[in-house]
Amino acid sequence: MFQIGLIYLFIVTVGYLILLRIDRGRTLLSLQTAGRSLTRLIPLLVAVFGLVGLFQVFLSPAQVEQAMGASNGWLSLLVGGAVGAVSIGPPLAAYPLAGSMLEAGAWPPAVAAFVITWISVGIITLPFEASVFSVRYALLRNGIGFLMALLVGLLLGVLL
Amino acid sequence: MSGQRRGGLWVLIRSQWLLLTVVGLYVWAFRHDADRALQALQISATTLSSVLLLIAAVFGLVGVLQVWISRDLIVRLLGREGGIKGLLFAAFCGTLLIGPPYIIFPLLMSLHKQGARWAVVTVVLSAYAVKLQMIPIEVEFLGWPFSLGRSLLTVVLAIPTGLLVERLMERRSR
Numbered sequence: 085m086f087q088i089g090l091i092y093l094f095i096v097t098v099g100y101l102i103l104l105r106i107d108r109g110r111t112l113l114s115l116q117t118a119g120r121s122l123t124r125l126i127p128l129l130v131a132v133f134g135l136v137g138l139f140q141v142f143l144s145p146a147q148v149e150q151a152m153g154a155s156n157g158w159l160s161l162l163v164g165g166a167v168g169a170v171s172i173g174p175p176l177a178a179y180p181l182a183g184s185m186l187e188a189g190a191w192p193p194a195v196a197a198f199v200i201t202w203i204s205v206g207i208i209t210l211p212f213e214a215s216v217f218s219v220r221y222a223l224l225r226n227g228i229g230f231l232m233a234l235l236v237g238l239l240l241g242v243l244l
Numbered sequence: 245m246s247g248q249r250r251g252g253l254w255v256l257i258r259s260q261w262l263l264l265t266v267v268g269l270y271v272w273a274f275r276h277d278a279d280r281a282l283q284a285l286q287i288s289a290t291t292l293s294s295v296l297l298l299i300a301a302v303f304g305l306v307g308v309l310q311v312w313i314s315r316d317l318i319v320r321l322l323g324r325e326g327g328i329k330g331l332l333f334a335a336f337c338g339t340l341l342i343g344p345p346y347i348i349f350p351l352l353m354s355l356h357k358q359g360a361r362w363a364v365v366t367v368v369l370s371a372y373a374v375k376l377q378m379i380p381i382e383v384e385f386l387g388w389p390f391s392l393g394r395s396l397l398t399v400v401l402a403i404p405t406g407l408l409v410e411r412l413m414e415r416r417s418r
Contacts, residue, residue: 089297092380096304103308110311118307122300129292129299131263137288138269141280173262174344175375176299180291183385195386196394204373209345216349217356217365224409225366232370232405236397243393 125176132177139184148188152195161234164194168201169230172209178202192244193237200233298381305377309340315347319355322364334364335402338371339395348372362413367406374398 103111152160164185168178178199185195205226206213214222257264273281318337322330341348352365374395375382382391 086294086297088380088384089295089299089301092301093297093304096301099308100304111308114307114311115304116307117310118303118305121306121310122303125303127260127263131260131266133288133292134266134270134285135262135288136291137284137286138266138273140287141284142273174342175373175378176381177262179378179382179385180295186386186390192390196390199386199394200373200398203375204370206345209349212345213349216353221362221409221413224412225369228405228409228412229370232401233373236394236401239397240390240393243397244389 125174128173128177132173132180136180136184139181140188143188145188148185148190152185152190154191156191160191160194161197161237164190164196164198164237165201165205165230165233168198168203168233169205169226170207171202172206173202175203191241193241195237196240197233197237200236201230205229205233295381295384298384302378302381306342309377310342313340315341315343315351319351322368323355323358323360330361330364331367331403331406334367334406335371335399338368338402339374339376339399341368341372342375342377361410363403363406363410365406366409367402370402370405371399 100111100115103114149155152163154160156163182195182199185198186192207226210222210226213226217225270281270285273284318341322334322337348369352368356362356365379391379395382395386394
């Protein structure tokens, strides 16, 4: 993991050096934007990775298997989608959590549903979405989005 | 004075509820079983440090995309295209767009008011579940087959989702 990070950082740095020659002002602005987004995320990163540790030590694979295992089928899929839909956070936070679930033996379709609903279905943001668009739109989009997340999970299960 | 302090506390709870919850869980864990709590803390620290460079690199990319392809530019381009090309473009934009709902929703609503279809708005919000610039991080945690499969399926299904929501939206207003 560390090496891949290093390679990535190298590529991005080279990109920045090239952009610096093209447009100095915008490149410095990009760097500033990147730094600001990252520092704003630090508390969340600490929280999510803290949760990953707790997850691995205190939840036994048997418990994860019971809630989101392949043997439960539909129920696991619903649990995955529902957990993602009630939680809210940036995409970045969903991946480590989903990784812990997979490692503990959760069913991949349920984990995929979790990742998708985490990002694009929001029970907590529903009132806000309704006030911006309309109640009808917010309900339709989140309802259909939830079902689609389950469908993506199922199709992924067929593919994998 | 005390009202102001309570306001500050509320802001803290609302913005950092996850961190506060996790801290609370750790307090509980250390009382319950200090050895395992320490073990959990160690796992957290190793996992975080192993991906920190990758996260820093990805955010470098995020900064570039945000400045060179701004949200406003994306929205302006989205308003122009119609038909299936517009929907495909909307799916692509959704995978690149980042930002919290309180910025994205009003932005898309202004787009709709300027004449963009409901399908376009919905496709953007569905494809939003894929983040192209974050794929390296997703792959680190979930592996190539999972990440690639999930992303492709999400983007492909975003278009029928958009059309379906649009149909249901227009059915009653007619």
